[in-house]
Amino acid sequence: MTDHLSRQPFINLLKNIIANQSKNKNGYSIAIDGDWGSGKTWILNMLESQLPSDEYLIFHYNAWENDFYEEPLVALLSVMIEKLNEITKQKSLYESVVTELLKEASSDLEILAIGIAKYFIKIDIDRSIKSKRKLLNRIKQGTKIADDIDSMLPLRKTLAEIRDVIKNLSKNFKILLVVDELDRCLPEYAIKVLERLHHVCNGMPVFQIIAIDKSNLADSICKVFGKNFSNPSPQHNIMQFTDSYLQKFIDISVPLSNGKPDKSLEVMNGLEKEFCEWTRDNSAGAPINFNENFLEEFLAEMFSGIDRRLQEKVFSQVELCHKMTLATGVKPELCSYAILIYEIISCIASYVFHSKNLCTVKNDSNGTFTLVFKDVEFSSNPYADKYKQLAENLKDFFCLNKTYYTSLYIKSDVFFIRDEKSYLMKLLADEENIYNDYGQKTYFNFIAEAKVFLAKYDEIMHTMLF
Known part of the structure; x- marks a missing residue:
């Protein structure tokens, strides 16, 4: 991909932050704050392509593309399953023990997906299991887990299981969770995504990169929480409240300019x-x-x-x-x-x-x-x-x-x-x-x-x- 806006220095900055913070066992989260259309998705894709695949396990979660899932946690499960199945097939890149670790993690997540699907009826189960036909033979086991989840608060149980899987994966990989297109989601859903990510990643060895348009997201946050700022300085109050709320999820925010085009046709x-x-x-x-x-x-x-x-x-x-x-x-x-x-x-x-x-x-x-x-x-x-x-x-x-x-x-x-x-x-x-x-x-x-x-x-x- 051609770098028409001279973004490589910004990507290098992100790589330096990741290198310094990815060893943090309690996790770390940064936001790329840029206008809609400023090229955040392009930067994320380039960043992922430049990180060594044998060192980093990268989950790319497009919040807007997956907002048909009523529960964001199911979407996150789906993304993780697809990624694990994808890289497990590339056996030449990994030692056999690592491959088995990935298979085991994928299997555990697939069972969780079936269990939580029973609770959230509206999700598309096929999306979670299409890459693993043998999983159909384990529906009975998944149903049993679903029954357990029904009686043990489904989200809390599922969150705990996901965190266990992440801990196991972090023994061999640096875990990177990339969240894109959050500001294109409906306000309530965007807030729910942030909350679920916090539940999954808080205190975990996961480095999060969340692409946002803070000015756009600010309106969503204020609407969800019923904040109606008027006088004397509404914009100041809105951003102040937004910054305060986002501190719960984001350690630092890195502003992204719209860039300067290169001299190219x-x-x-x-x-x-x-x-x-x-x-x-x-x-x-x-x-x-x-x-x-x-x-x-x-x-x-x-x-x-x-x-x-x-x-x-x-x-x-x-x-x-x-x-x-x-x-x-x-x-x-x-x-x-x-x-x-x-x-x-x-x-x-x-x-x-x-x-x-x-x-x-x-x-x-x-x-x-x-x-x-x-x-x-x-x-x-x-x-x-x-x-x-x-x-x-x-x-x-x-x-x-x-x-x-x-x-x-x-x-x-x-x-x-x-x-x-x-x-x-x-x-x-x-x-x-x-x-x-x-x-x-x-x-x-x-x-x-x-x-x-x-x-x-x-x-x-x-x-x-x-």
Whole structure:
């Protein structure tokens, strides 16, 4: 898997924490706290692949994928059984005594699964036993255990048995329990998962990594416990209560930023193949290159600090709208990277901020044209505030080098183009704003075909979204 967001240093940090704390006989728990879509699942998968399999026994528990189990403990049993059966088959990786240990642990857990299934009628028993057909012959034994559980508080009995299995496994392995997608579960279920994990792992030689979006999980926690924070500082009170509650389950919380994209086109998943490079000279004869390097630079700057899932959604929306525009028969002379960049900016304005445009070109009285940015705080999208970083990135991209252009009349009536950014500003500009400038008008005639195509693109984008 390609590390597009430069996550390896963060993974190394996690490995160092695990190496230092995995020997803790009382267990240890850390939370990876990042926004939804920031790449927590990718990090967990990469981390698991980099830990030595002959040293670590890793159980990956996706809370959201398993939330159809009414009782989270059954889901955890199912995950453990599947993992043990999977690695037992890889006999070449383990000594025979370790293989027997894994088989025994899996067998014990399967019997527990049957027993607790009798108590929680709604679970899918097939999921727990499908990998072990011989287990069908032991239904009678499982039923006997179920009867015992019925009379001895089912959860407490099962928890004790699971803890015994973990103790046995920890003699040969470092136990790592990875919990993902917790913040996508319903509030009550998410809390139940945390409670069950605490019952299973508290005081046990288990290292837990729990991926959360604390701001999202905070609402769930407050709702479950009937906390209604209003004035004077509701957000502060909510997070304070959440932090206090999570201390019961988590030793440390490691914040995860949305990352900085690498300078690569792979993030576009092939979208760039619909477009091509384009080069021309400015009025001074200097080259203006809309090439692969410029496109990579644009993507890295524009999506710095923006979660990967939003990036993928934007590119998917752009691809669909671009193809629909071409299907109307309106086509530019050349589908260059300049047009692709415009389409991305237009999609950000429409899809993220619910605005027809984030920026326009203003003709000042002194003949200078500058880029004017719309304040996204007034966006009709209730989630726009979360992505204000996108608008800031857009400003930085165009204004970092103080890119601007002036209305300077020359004999050729062709407007000066200083660089790639000033050319893009032409595409973003509204021709009506410069109707009184002959030099500008002439230049707009030069890019008229591209402007017609992009106007149709905007029309289709707005129709799809609004």
